[in-house]
Amino acid sequence: MKDKKFQFNVSDLKLSVSQVERIIGYKEGEDSGLVTGLIGEVIEEASQICSVKAEYAIFQDVRFEDRGKMIFIGNIDFDIKGIVYQQLKKSESVALFLCTAGPEISRRISNSMNEGDLLKGYVYDIVGSEIVEAAADLMQSNLEGEALNEGNKITNRYSPGYCGWDVVGQHKMFRLLNGEYCGVRLTESALMNPVKSASGIIGIGKNVKFNPYTCEMCNMKGCTYKKFRSG
Amino acid sequence: MNEILERLALCIEFGKINKTSPYPPNMKGQDGADELAKLALNEGVKPDEILENALIPAMEIVGGKYSRKEIYVPQMLMSAKAMNSALAHIKPFFQSGETKRKGKFIIGTVAGDLHDIGKNLVAMMIEGGGWEVIDLGVDAGTDKFLKAINEHPGAVIGLSALLTTTMENMKNTVSAIREKHADLKILVGGAPVTTDYCKKIGADFYSPDPQGAVNYLKQLVS
Incomplete structure (x- = not known):
């Protein structure tokens, strides 16, 4: 498998007003008049201003250390912790990925907030996040197709900052994937700039499994995410 | 409670920022939090009273509705914006010391x-x-x-x-x-x-x- 780079149009991502309304919390039939028009405007604007890019790089030289729940890619160790380790440990190779909605939407989020247009800033924020996730979905399904052609499967994608994997893991990831194509840089505290970006790892191999994200994976007790998802 | 303050509290509760703001549709064309806060001060209502009898109770109602999941973040942001437009008229009194913050x-x-x-x-x-x-x-x-x-x-x-x-x-x-x-x-x-x-x-x-x-x-x- 080869490394790949992608550029998407926002229209490729099939973002809909109702999808954004659901994320905000509106249920079917509820009056969302306050935001419906604004979401439509922001999606339209995003299609003019967003430079949506994604890339993945394949690494064959991987090994796992069960005791420390670590993965080594080449000579770089990643302290991915138990949850991510369980999902990746049967991988024969891995893909490191990066996606971004580009700098402009991130700029508009902060400009709107600073100018006091809190609602627009909030809608930009949600639309920006959805663009990144949708771009990552497209990139991931391309990777899955490539893997299937070679008789392999892929895992779900996992990112530093989630499932116990410390966000500082991103510094090591950027040593392997420099972020130049996507134009993403890291701050000292390992946050990505532009903020509407995502990075992470996907396992590849004959014996890996694609497991959906579920709160059962996590051992946190009383977390709001868990309460919310269990209804 | 003063009638102006009652109207101001309603504007904050429902996110009516000023006269030109189209939201909420049933308050279209009416004065919003901006105009009513100014009017209250012009009518001699003390900034403390505006804070205590309109802004704070209105935001408490908004907070309660959000806690009970009766409204979502967008409505809360509109209320906050309405509150800010009223607060802008009171801020000079904080700076002069005439009105005290709680902390x-x-x-x-x-x-x-x-x-x-x-x-x-x-x-x-x-x-x-x-x-x-x-x-x-x-x-x-x-x-x-x-x-x-x-x-x-x-x-x-x-x-x-x-x-x-x-x-x-x-x-x-x-x-x-x-x-x-x-x-x-x-x-x-x-x-x-x-x-x-x-x-x-x-x-x-x-x-x-x-x-x-x-x-x-x-x-x-x-």
Whole structure:
């Protein structure tokens, strides 16, 4: 498998007003008049201003250390912790990925907030996040197709900052994937700039499994995410 | 209660910012929070009364509705914007000392975490509760909190974290604050944070929603 780079149009991502309304919390039939028009405007604007890019790089030289729940890619160790380790440990190779909605939407989020247009800033924020996730979905399904052609499967994608994997893991990831194509840089505290970006790892191999994200994976007790998802 | 203040409270509750703002549709063309706050001052209503009898109770209603999931973030943001437009007329009285704030509240999202929506909602609600808010933004490290505490002695502190992995940074910041300022009150919040975690790291209060934080602060000064 080869490394790949992608550029998407926002229209490729099939973002809909109702999808954004659901994320905000509106249920079917509820009056969302306050935001419906604004979401439509922001999606339209995003299609003019967003430079949506994604890339993945394949690494064959991987090994796992069960005791420390670590993965080594080449000579770089990643302290991915138990949850991510369980999902990746049967991988024969891995893909490191990066996606971004580009700098402009991130700029508009902060400009709107600073100018006091809190609602627009909030809608930009949600639309920006959805663009990144949708771009990552497209990139991931391309990777899955490539893997299937070679008789392999892929895992779900996992990112530093989630499932116990410390966000500082991103510094090591950027040593392997420099972020130049996507134009993403890291701050000292390992946050990505532009903020509407995502990075992470996907396992590849004959014996890996694609497991959906579920709160059962996590051992946190009383977390709001868990309460919310269990209804 | 003064009729102008009643109307002002309704504008804040329903997010009517000013006369030209189209939202909510059933208040179209009517004066909003901006005009009514100005009118109240012109009619001789004291800024304190505007705060106590319109802004604070209206934001309490909004906070309660959000806690009960009767409204979503957009309605809350509209109310906050309406409140800010009224507050803009009262701010000169804070500066002159004629009107007193209830206290100072320093808030920030902890180091390594850039999620700010929850933090912003809490900041807005607390400002609407009559407090001066010092917002340190996102990715705020321990040094930033300690510097703000030195600049605003006696302030109540609020820390937010949205990632399970940045809760560790919350713990480190709380313990660094405790080391130097044992008596300060510290509130924590964010989706993965719990009451147990709050106790474990030595913070004073956890609330799952902004109104809980407002109520806690209210108790502190009552």
